[in-house]
Amino acid sequence: MxxxxxxxxxxxxxxxxxxxxxxxxxxxxxxxxxYPGITVEKKIGFCKLGNGTTAKILDLPGTYSLNTxxxxxxxAVEILLNKKGEYFPDVAIVVAEVENLKRxxxxxxxxxxxxxxTVLVINMADRMQKNGISLDVESLSKELGTKxxxxxxxxxxxxxxxxxxxxxxDAISTDSFLDITEVSPEYFERLKKLFPQEDPYKLWLVTTxxxxxxxxxxxxxxxxNDITTTVDLRRYQHKETxxxxxxxxxxxxxxxxxxxxxxxxxxxxxxxxxTHKVWGYLIFFAILFLIFxxxxxxxxxxxDLIDGFFASASNWVSKxxxxxxxxxxxxxxxxxxxxxxxxxxxxxxxxxLFISILEESGYMSRVVFLMDKLMRPFGLSGKSVVPLMxxxxxxxxxxxxxxxxxxWKERLITILVIPFTTCSARLxxxxxxxxxxxxxxxxxxxxxxxxxxxxxxILGFGVSILxxxxxxxxxxxxxxxxxxxxxxxxxxxxxxxxxxxxxxxxKSFVFGAGKIILAIxxxxxxxxxxxxxxxxxxxxxxVDEKIASNGFSDFNKTFISSNIQNYELSLRDSVRTKxxxxxxxxxxxxxxxxxxxxxxxxxxxxxxxxxxxxxxxxQMGKAFEPLVKPxxxxxxxxxxxLASFAAxxxxxxxxATIYSVGSGGEEEETIKERLAAEVHPSTQKPVFNFASxxxxxxxxxxxxxxxxxxxxxxxxxxxxxxxxxQLAIMTGFAYLVALIAYQFLK
Amino acid sequence: xxxxxxxxxxxxxxxITEFPNEGFPLKLMEMGCLPGNTVELVxxxxxxxxxxxxxxxxxxxxxxxxxxxxxxxxIED
Ligand SMILES: Nc1nc2c(ncn2[C@@H]2O[C@H](COP(=O)(O)OP(=O)(O)OP(=O)(O)O)[C@@H](O)[C@H]2O)c(=O)[nH]1
Ligand SMILES: [Mg+2]
Numbered sequence: 001m002x003x004x005x006x007x008x009x010x011x012x013x014x015x016x017x018x019x020x021x022x023x024x025x026x027x028x029x030x031x032x033x034x035y036p037g038i039t040v041e042k043k044i045g046f047c048k049l050g051n052g053t054t055a056k057i058l059d060l061p062g063t064y065s066l067n068t069x070x071x072x073x074x075x076a077v078e079i080l081l082n083k084k085g086e087y088f089p090d091v092a093i094v095v096a097e098v099e100n101l102k103r104x105x106x107x108x109x110x111x112x113x114x115x116x117x118t119v120l121v122i123n124m125a126d127r128m129q130k131n132g133i134s135l136d137v138e139s140l141s142k143e144l145g146t147k148x149x150x151x152x153x154x155x156x157x158x159x160x161x162x163x164x165x166x167x168x169x170d171a172i173s174t175d176s177f178l179d180i181t182e183v184s185p186e187y188f189e190r191l192k193k194l195f196p197q198e199d200p201y202k203l204w205l206v207t208t209x210x211x212x213x214x215x216x217x218x219x220x221x222x223x224x225n226d227i228t229t230t231v232d233l234r235r236y237q238h239k240e241t242x243x244x245x246x247x248x249x250x251x252x253x254x255x256x257x258x259x260x261x262x263x264x265x266x267x268x269x270x271x272x273x274x275t276h277k278v279w280g281y282l283i284f285f286a287i288l289f290l291i292f293x294x295x296x297x298x299x300x301x302x303x304d305l306i307d308g309f310f311a312s313a314s315n316w317v318s319k320x321x322x323x324x325x326x327x328x329x330x331x332x333x334x335x336x337x338x339x340x341x342x343x344x345x346x347x348x349x350x351x352x353l354f355i356s357i358l359e360e361s362g363y364m365s366r367v368v369f370l371m372d373k374l375m376r377p378f379g380l381s382g383k384s385v386v387p388l389m390x391x392x393x394x395x396x397x398x399x400x401x402x403x404x405x406x407x408w409k410e411r412l413i414t415i416l417v418i419p420f421t422t423c424s425a426r427l428x429x430x431x432x433x434x435x436x437x438x439x440x441x442x443x444x445x446x447x448x449x450x451x452x453x454x455x456x457x458i459l460g461f462g463v464s465i466l467x468x469x470x471x472x473x474x475x476x477x478x479x480x481x482x483x484x485x486x487x488x489x490x491x492x493x494x495x496x497x498x499x500x501x502x503x504x505x506x507k508s509f510v511f512g513a514g515k516i517i518l519a520i521x522x523x524x525x526x527x528x529x530x531x532x533x534x535x536x537x538x539x540x541x542x543v544d545e546k547i548a549s550n551g552f553s554d555f556n557k558t559f560i561s562s563n564i565q566n567y568e569l570s571l572r573d574s575v576r577t578k579x580x581x582x583x584x585x586x587x588x589x590x591x592x593x594x595x596x597x598x599x600x601x602x603x604x605x606x607x608x609x610x611x612x613x614x615x616x617x618x619q620m621g622k623a624f625e626p627l628v629k630p631x632x633x634x635x636x637x638x639x640x641x642l643a644s645f646a647a648x649x650x651x652x653x654x655x656a657t658i659y660s661v662g663s664g665g666e667e668e669e670t671i672k673e674r675l676a677a678e679v680h681p682s683t684q685k686p687v688f689n690f691a692s693x694x695x696x697x698x699x700x701x702x703x704x705x706x707x708x709x710x711x712x713x714x715x716x717x718x719x720x721x722x723x724x725x726q727l728a729i730m731t732g733f734a735y736l737v738a739l740i741a742y743q744f745l746k
Numbered sequence: 747x748x749x750x751x752x753x754x755x756x757x758x759x760x761x762i763t764e765f766p767n768e769g770f771p772l773k774l775m776e777m778g779c780l781p782g783n784t785v786e787l788v789x790x791x792x793x794x795x796x797x798x799x800x801x802x803x804x805x806x807x808x809x810x811x812x813x814x815x816x817x818x819x820x821i822e823d
Contacts, residue, residue, distance in 0.1 A: 065776040103778050103803035231768060241775045267805075268788065277792040369807045373793040382796070382807075482771050482812050487798060487805040 006055045008047075008166055009089035011076055011111060013104050014062025015488050016097040017123040019043075020153040022059035025162065029500050030059060033359035035386065036486045037062070037404035040072040042079070042087070049167050058087055061403075064103075066110045066205060067237070069481065071411075072403040080114060081205065091169045092118045093162065098128050098135065098150075099489065101256055105248045106241070108144075109177040113201045117172040118146055119165045125152040127489075132259030143251035145173050154494065178247060180204055183240045187228060208233055267489050274366050284370060291354045292454040293446075295427075299346035306346075307671055310339030329525055333657055337521025340653025340671060341514055344428045349506045351424055355393055356501040360493035364389075368485050378465050379472025381405055381483055384414040388464065391421035392457070393505065395709045399716055406484075409477040413468050415716055419709055419726060420464035420702065422457045424509060425649040429700045430456055432652050436676045437693030460701055509649075516647050521657045524643070527617035528658060536614040543607045553681065556602040560595070567594050609681070617658070631699065631735070632692030632742040634680060644705045651700070691745035695738040702734035747820040751799060752813035754787035760818030761785075762801075767815040774812070778802020785818060 010018045014036030023030055026045030031038055043059040060079065061072035068074040079087045092111050096104030101122060112118045128135065141148040147165050151158025165172075180201045181188035188200050195203055273279055314335040321327040358364055364386055372382025383405045391398035398418045405411040422430075430453055438452050535542060551557065568591055574580045575587070582590075612618055621635030628638040640654040652671060659674045678687040688696075704710070710723040717723075754760060762781050779785070779801045788805065789798040795810040 064773060067772050067776070069771075069773050100803040103776075106776055234768065234772070237772050238770075238775060241772065242780060245778075245780055271789055271798070275789045275791065275798065280792060365807075369789075369791050369796060369798060372807070372809070373791060373795045482774075483796065483807075483809050484771075484774060484777070484812075485796075485807040486777075487807060489805075 004053055006049075006053055006166060006169065007058070007087065007090045008055050009058045009060060009076075009079065009087070009092050010095055011060055011080070011092055011107065012062060012095035013064055013097065013100070013107060014486065016062065016095045016104065017153050018062065018095045019059050021093075021095055021121065021123065021151070021159070021162065022057060024153050024156070024159045025055075025057055029504055031501055031504070032497050033356070033364075033501075034362040034488050034491050035359050035364040036488065037072055037386075037401065038359070040075075040400050040403040042075060047163065047166075049163055051167050053167070055163075055166050058089065063107065065107055067208065070404055070406045077209070080111065080116070081202075081209070089116060091166060091172070092116045093121055093166075094118055095121045095123050098122050098124050098133055099131055101135075102245075102248055102252060105144075105252070106244055109244050109248065112144075112146065112174075113176040113178060113180065115174050115176065115199065117169050117174055119162070119172060120144060120146055120148045121158065121162060122148065122150050123153060123158075125150045125157065126154050134257045136255040140251065140255035143255060144177070145175055147172055176201065178240075178244055180240065182243060183236050187232070187236065208237060270490055271366070271487070274363065275369055280366070280370050284367060287358070289454070291351070292457065293450055294354075295347050295350050295453075299350055302346040303343055306343045307339070310335060310342065311671075314339070325529075328529065329522065332529075333521045333525030334518060336656040336671075337518060337524075337650075337653040338514065340428070340656045341510060341649060343652075343671065344424075344431070344649075345506060345510060347427055347431065348424050348509050349502055351427070352393060352502045352505045353498065355390060356498045357493045358389075360491065360497055362488045362490045365485060365487045369487065372483065372485075377472075378468040379410060379413045379475075380465075380468050381407060381410045381414075383483070383485065384410060384468075387414055387418055388421050388461065391418045391423060393424050394509075395419050395421070395423050395706065396712050399709070399712050402716070407481040408479045409472075409475060410479075412477070412717065412722075413471045413475070415713060416471060416722060416726060417464035417468045419704055419706070419730065420460050420467065422460040422701070423648075423706075425647060425706065426700050428649055429651045430697060432672060432675060433688065433693045433696050435672060436688045437690050456697060456701055463702065516650055520643050520646065520650050521653055524617060524639070524654060524657050527620070528612050528615050531611070531615035531618070533614050533619065536611060539607060539611045539614065543603070543610050547603065547606065552602055553606065553684070556606065560598045560602055563598050564591065564595055567591070612658070630742070631738045632695045632746060634687055636678075637687070637692075637696070641699070644700075644703075646705075646707060648700060648705045691742050694745055695742035698741050699734045699738040702730055702737060704730035704734075747822070749818055749820050750814050751785050751787070751816035751818060752797070752810050754785070754797075754799075754818075754820075756787055756790060759784055759786045759821045761821060762816060763819050764817050765815055766817060770815055771812070774806075774808070777804045777806060779804070779806075779816065784821070785816065 010022055012018050015034065015038075017032075019030050019032045019039050022028070022043065022045060023032065025047045028043075028045045030043050030045075039059060039061045041061065045057045045059070047055045047057055049055055058079070060076040063073035063076045066077050066080070068077050079085060080089070080092070082088060094104070094108045094111060096108065105120075108118065108120055122135070122137075127133075135150065137148050137150050147168075149158050149161045149165060151162065153159070183204075188204075191203055191207075192200060274283060314331045317335060318327055318331040321330070358367075367385055367389070368382040370382075371385045375382055375384055384402070386404075387398040387401040390401055395418050398421070399415050402411050402414045402418070405414060434449050434452050438449050441448055443451075531537075552560065568587075571580070571587055571590065575582060613622075617639060618635070621639045624638045624642060625635040628635075628641060633641065636655065636658050639658060640651050643654045644651045655675060656671045659678060675688055676686070679685060680687055704727045710727060713723040713726060714720055748763070749760065751760070762779065762783050762785060764781060783802045786800045787797060788800050791797065791807070796807045797810060797813055798805070798807045799813070
């Protein structure tokens with residue numbers, strides 16, 4: 001047989017394990033989680049079958065029925081209804097969950113009625129015993145007239161049977177489950193007269209759906225609408241549902257038994273604590289708090305290691321490779337820039353670890369339940385909380401996650417305010433600035449630094465809520481919809497799922513940001529190392545002259561004198577304790593040599609600083625400086641802020657590159673030390689002080705500095721209007737707040 | 747006794763008799779909230795809204811306003 005491709009669609013209620021099945025079949029690692037609505041767009045993968053054919057597998061967002069109420073659901077339905085579409089499946093695999101089998105069969109019955117060969121996979125078989133469920137697959141298969149497979153992706157059972165069933169699609173009957181005309185014989189009679197060719201169930205779906213599909217054109221559709229009223233249609237729809245359940249109950253009667261006493265006791269017990277009026281909130285906030293403490297405290301050790309590693313790597317490169325342009329590029333441009341991103345891996349990984357554990361356990365739905373009432377006055381829904389929380393990882397999946405919100409106004413507001421929540425890209429900026437400008441030490445158990453970090457997260461969340469409220473008042477959008485949230489059972493998070501999520505997300509953070517950083521640091525290194533101005537060309541001469549006439553800068557003067565003093569003290573100490581046996585003349589000589597070394601370092605430092613200032617970058621930065629000066633930034637920070645509009649995470653890497661280009665010293669320095677040591681050339685005061693630090697923190701908290709987010713907002717709202725407004729308003733607001741803060745604190 | 751899902755106390759059950767509201771969401775019916783099925787109130791959220799019910803095969807949270815349109819015959823025990 002020639003190799004042909006079978007198109008397979010994975011369908012089913014939300015949270016039944018479709019993506020888990022998809023991953024098992026295709027070997028891919030799509031995100032899985034115990035929350036209805038983890039998958040919000042279609043994903044494609046391939047699977048080799050035994051007989052040499054390839055199956056093209058489509059993972060789809062979950063849906064409760066073919067009558068959809070939210071965007072993620074309608075993605076699946078549109079594919080099923082569009083017979084000519086690229087993704088229309090040859091076989092539909094409905095993944096059902098053993099605990100809610102009855103409800104899952106409703107969707108199954110609808111899909112079967114479309115005339116698509118349909119296989120029923122009943123997943124999570126491992127949970128049957130605990131819930132007192134027994135199932136007779138044989139007889140159910142007969143009752144439903146299709147292949148039924150019992151599977152447990154957790155235990156890796158049933159997967160090969162699923163593959164086999166795809167091979168055998170020809171054996172699957174395409175008979176319909178329900179004769180739709182039973183709903184109202186008289187109505188369907190009339191419908192049939194209008195369209196004798198069409199299948200009545202499909203006609204019925206076109207009539208009741210907004211999804212446009214099939215051969216029926218607008219004109220004809222109007223005719224269909226003419227033969228009945230919407231009230232009647234609704235009644236028919238209700239009746240259809242009742243009929244379907246009747247038939248489903250009949251089919252399940254013998255095959256499926258559930259011991260009601262066993263079923264929900266544990267779930268109920270956990271729920272009565274986690275959704276308790278008082279405990280519920282306390283636990284929620286305690287969890288959030290724990291996350292911050294851990295992110296801050298535990299990551300310090302690996303971070304210091306990484307920071308030190310990159311500093312010595314950069315040092316090693318400049319010492320080992322022949323000196324020249326290429327070495328400089330690696331040591332100062334690339335290594336410094338990459339170090340500025342790799343250092344944050346521990347924190348990012350911890351953040352994803354927590355989010356993914358919360359999702360896998362089933363806790364997220366409880367958060368939705370707890371928060372719904374609180375969110376409503378702000379024009380949001382409880383379901384907005386999950387996007388807002390996952391916004392702490394990254395705004396892009398968060399905006400996608402808002403697809404589960406049924407109400408368009410609530411969804412739009414959620415999308416618009418998500419970028420205020422503190423995404424992982426802001427974390428590097430916060431961490432480094434906090435570690436420089438906020439003192440160490442702690443009050444009770446809470447370190448000041450961890451507290452500041454948490455305050456920034458709360459601030460981000462607070463501002464997003466506040467702007468939601470304002471939008472809620474301004475936006476005049478009428479929508480009619482209702483809120484319904486399924487509460488899945490609790491599950492022990494599976495190490496493999498959590499691990500994969502953490503790994504994949506961290507990888508994409510590092511590589512996504514890494515690419516941009518690499519590009520930007522190379523560009524910055526070039527701009528900072530070269531210049532065309534007269535001053536740049538005559539740098540050496542000018543610096544020599546300056547030193548000859550004015551001496552070294554104050555900073556370097558103290559640098560030299562304090563180093564000499566220390567050196568002399570330790571030398572004399574060594575002589576006194578008889579480590580060295582040298583006379584006074586030797587000491588003087590050795591001091592002179594040391595002094596010369598220090599002078600050379602200081603000179604090189606001033607030269608590098610001078611060159612940087614007159615390089616291309618210096619000139620650009622100087623032109624840009626008046627704009628950022630009121631915020632307390634020098635032109636170097638200005639450059640980093642400007643570069644951050646591509647993506648925030650480049651801030652630290654950019655500064656690291658700029659400072660390392662601008663320092664001529666031999667000393668190996670970590671990023672943190674470099675930033676902390678940076679001083680204003682005129683005043684010799686630290687560049688990163690409390691006032692400018694807070695101003696940077698606030699600017700990054702509010703500014704819209706992420707091109708990818710803008711692109712996603714455009715895609716999800718279908719217009720440039722919203723992303724452009726976000727860019728202008730958020731950045732303007734950030735500027736204002738940073739300005740006020742700096743002017744107050746300085 | 748006839749009441750609505752919104753008036754249940756925690757742990758109380760009732761059998762759905764009708765949805766007087768013409769526009770009762772189809773989605774809820776499809777999730778198992780059908781006449782003849784039993785509704786049990788599992789939890790009430792802080793501030794009394796939304797409520798968390800177990801109906802048909804589904805554990806779902808719905809807002810109080812919607813629960814008011816689900817008419818039940820209370821099961822006394
Ligand atoms: N106990 C058990 N849990 C499973 C099994 N298969 C999947 N799960 C878990 O069920 C949850 C949902 O799995 P997903 O694969 O994300 O489900 P989905 O149908 O793709 O969900 P949506 O994309 O949200 O519609 C996850 O927490 C999985 O770890 C299984 O066989 N047994
Ligand atoms: Mg999925």
